[in-house]
Amino acid sequence: xxxxxxxxxxxxxxxxxxxxxxxxxxxxxxxxxxxxxxxxxxxxxxxxxxxxxxxxxxxxxxxxxxxxxxxxxxxxxxxxxxxxxxxxxxxxxxxxxxxxxxxxxxxxxxxxxxxxxxxxxxxxxxxxxxxxxxxxxxxxxxxxxxxxxxxxxxxxxxxxxxxxxxxxxxxxxxxxxxxxxxxxxxxxxxxxxxxxxxxxxxxxxxxxxxxxxxxxxxxxxxxxxxxxxxxxxxxxxxxxxxxxxxxxxxxxxxxxxxxxxxxxxxxxxxxxxxxxxxxxxxxxxxxxxxxxxxxxxxxxxxxxxxxxxxxxxxxxxxxxxxxxxxxxxxxxxxxxxxxxxxxxxxxxxxxxxxxxxxxxxxxxxxxxxxxxxxxxxxxxxxxxxxxxxxxxxxxxxxxxxxxxxxxxxxxxxxxxxxxxxxxxxxxxxxxxxxxxx
Ligand SMILES: *[C@@H]1O[C@H](CO)[C@@H](O)[C@H](O)[C@H]1NC(C)=O
Ligand SMILES: *[C@@H]1O[C@H](CO)[C@@H](O)[C@H](O)[C@H]1NC(C)=O
Numbered sequence: 001x002x003x004x005x006x007x008x009x010x011x012x013x014x015x016x017x018x019x020x021x022x023x024x025x026x027x028x029x030x031x032x033x034x035x036x037x038x039x040x041x042x043x044x045x046x047x048x049x050x051x052x053x054x055x056x057x058x059x060x061x062x063x064x065x066x067x068x069x070x071x072x073x074x075x076x077x078x079x080x081x082x083x084x085x086x087x088x089x090x091x092x093x094x095x096x097x098x099x100x101x102x103x104x105x106x107x108x109x110x111x112x113x114x115x116x117x118x119x120x121x122x123x124x125x126x127x128x129x130x131x132x133x134x135x136x137x138x139x140x141x142x143x144x145x146x147x148x149x150x151x152x153x154x155x156x157x158x159x160x161x162x163x164x165x166x167x168x169x170x171x172x173x174x175x176x177x178x179x180x181x182x183x184x185x186x187x188x189x190x191x192x193x194x195x196x197x198x199x200x201x202x203x204x205x206x207x208x209x210x211x212x213x214x215x216x217x218x219x220x221x222x223x224x225x226x227x228x229x230x231x232x233x234x235x236x237x238x239x240x241x242x243x244x245x246x247x248x249x250x251x252x253x254x255x256x257x258x259x260x261x262x263x264x265x266x267x268x269x270x271x272x273x274x275x276x277x278x279x280x281x282x283x284x285x286x287x288x289x290x291x292x293x294x295x296x297x298x299x300x301x302x303x304x305x306x307x308x309x310x311x312x313x314x315x316x317x318x319x320x321x322x323x324x325x326x327x328x329x330x331x332x333x334x335x336x337x338x339x340x341x342x343x344x345x346x347x348x349x350x351x352x353x354x355x356x357x358x359x360x361x362x363x364x365x366x367x368x369x370x371x372x373x374x375x376x377x378x379x380x381x382x383x384x385x386x387x388x389x390x391x392x393x394x395x396x397x398x399x400x401x402x403x404x405x406x407x408x409x410x411x412x413x414x415x416x417x418x419x420x421x422x423x424x425x426x427x428x429x430x431x432x433x434x435x436x437x
Contacts, residue, residue, distance in 0.1 A: 068315070073427035074420065075168060082172050085145060085165035089224075093137060093162040093231060094154075102160065103135050107256060107301065108232055110225050112141045112217065113244035117148040119355050120244045128158045131385075132253040137162060139225055139232075143217035144171030162231055166220045168421065170209035177417055178216065179209050201414030202321050211323050211412045218325035219317065220425045226307045227429040238273070240301035245355040247377045248275075248299070252350040254386040256301055259290075263344050266394050267292045271306050272343040275299025275351035278400070284348040290388070292342040293397040295334065297326045299351040300343060309337060314426035318419050322409030335405035342396065346388040352377045 078086065111127075113120055127133055140153045142165045153163055166172075173179030185196035185206040198206045225232050225239060232239070238260050242248060252275050259273035270292055277284055278296030285291065310317075316332045317325075334341040354377060413419070 071423060071427070073424035075424055075428065076173065076177060076421070078167060079172065081145060082167045085172070086167045089164045089167070091163075093160040095157060095160050098157070099134055099160045102137055105237065105257065106135045106137070107237060107253065107260070108139060108225070108235060108239045109133075109136045109253075110139045110141060110221065110239055110241050111244065112143070112221055112241070113149060114143045114213075114217075115146045115149060116244055116355070117146075117152060120149060120152050122354070123242070123244055123246060123248065124152060124156060126248045128156075129250050130248055130253050131250055132257070133159050136160070136253065137231060139164060139229075141217070141221040141225070142166065142169075143213055144169045162229070164221070164224060164229070166217050168220065168425075169217060170213045173209075178212070178421060198417075199415045201411035202408065203411045205411060205414075207415040207418055208412065212415075212418050215323055215325045215328065215413065216418070216422060216425075219422055222307070222310070223425045223429060226304060226311070236304055238301040238303050240275075240299060242275075242299050242351065245353060246298055247352045247354050249350045249352075249377075249379060250384045251386050252299065255346055255350045255388050256299070258386060258388045258390070259344050259346065260301065262290070262388075262390060266290055267342060267344045267396075269339065270342045270344040271295065271337075272300050272302040272341075274301075274343045274345040276349035276353075277345065278343075278402070280353045282349070283352075284346065287347045287395065288389070289347055289392050290344060290394045291347060291397065292344050292394055294400050294402065295329070295341050295343045296345070298349075298353055311426060314423055318422035318426070320409055321411050321413045322407075323412030324410065327403045327407070327410070330403040331405060331407040331409065340398070344394070348383065348387060350383070 109127075111123065127138070137160045138156070139162045142149060142153075142163065145165060150163075153161065168178055170178040175181060177184075181197075183195075183197045185191050185194060185198040185200070187206060188200070188204045189196050189198075189206060191198060191200075200206050227233065238256075240256055256273060256275060263270050263273060267290070272295055274296045276282075276296060276298040277291075278294050280296070280298060310329075310333060313333045313336055316336060317328055320328050320332045322328045322331065
């Protein structure tokens with residue numbers, strides 16, 4: 001979501017980041033989001049969050065989870081809206097009548113969205129023209145409930161569609177954690193002086209629900225699509241992840257399949273495949289070669305083995321004081337794997353980030369960012385057909401700029417409640433409810 005937006009990010013990544021957080025917190029305080037209510041935790045019931053249900057026939061990889069006996073997962077008490085969304089999460093995919101069989105070797109495609117309907121329309125339109133998309137299961141994961149977003153997804157007819165809503169999104173909790181609850185510290189408040197609640201980040205700033213929602217959503221979604229859904233729990237192929245501001249080229253699905261097939265042979269050290277360069281503005285080199293480079297965040301796909309490795313680093317992911325999920329991955333999770341985390345891609349992109357509105361800009365009523373994404377993307381004929389060759393060599397880009405081990409994080413993620421909620425997501429589909437044993 002915001003992570004895809006380079007403009008907004010470039011600003012937040014500057015040294016002005018802590019100042020910006022303060023301004024955002026101040027704006028939040030003024031918009032009267034603070035209303036009375038205390039956050040209220042209840043222990044999670046196994047699998048309740050995604051509404052998966054059923055005793056899965058779990059793969060070995062799935063059983064190998066690391067449970068910390070000292071950590072008690074707890075999830076916020078759900079509101080009526082949150083509960084109704086959990087129920088929707090349990091519904092079977094739509095369009096199964098039209099697309100009854102998902103063939104061997106198909107990919108699951110997860111599209112994660114927040115609230116930019118203009119963008120989502122473009123993305124869905126681009127997906128409708130993707131060759132092979134009818135073979136995929138498209139899972140749309142929503143951060144918050146927005147009727148217009150819901151309507152766009154419900155109108156999709158070109159493949160099986162499963163909709164899930166993050167039931168603990170801060171956007172669903174107007175007056176309680178994970179939203180803002182009364183008594184929460186704001187900005188650079190000193191908890192002892194103000195008698196307020198919260199832990200500041202490394203720059204002295206208190207949490208902002210709108211900012212933490214991104215990382216919460218990504219982590220909830222990952223845990224849910226890999227471990228919480230009937231439709232994917234036993235899937236041992238690759239899941240491809242895209243966002244609401246990623247334009248998908250007609251050759252994206254077939255290229256992704258080619259890359260997945262070539263990966264074991266061409267790049268055994270690669271963890272994933274990517275539809276675009278890790279430099280989000282780059283179109284690719286155009287060489288007659290595959291490229292292995294650091295993991296990018298536009299159209300990335302990996303399998304359950306890799307997910308288990310990521311899941312095992314839940315504690316690092318959830319306690320690192322950085323509100324962007326991808327910077328968290330680059331700075332803590334990937335470096336902890338012990339070897340470079342390469343991703344395999346083609347020499348021309350099959351997906352592109354578009355749009356100028358940052359996530360936070362798109363949200364506030366007072367500063368609606370108008371951008372139709374119309375300058376979206378120019379497609380050449382070669383982008384409409386599979387354009388990756390099995391006999392190409394692999395060019396490995398070894399040392400790259402960007403976030404890596406040692407980076408301390410931009411902050412925004414210092415509150416223990418966020419860290420514990422995040423960690424609880426890692427447990428929610430594995431937690432054995434003693435009363436149901
Ligand atoms: C578990 O999976 C295996 C292999 O996919 C299958 O043969 C078996 O019937 C499944 N068992 C149950 C209880 O679903
Ligand atoms: C999943 O991908 C990793 C990295 O490419 C690979 O090492 C592993 O063998 C794959 N696992 C399965 C079950 O295919």
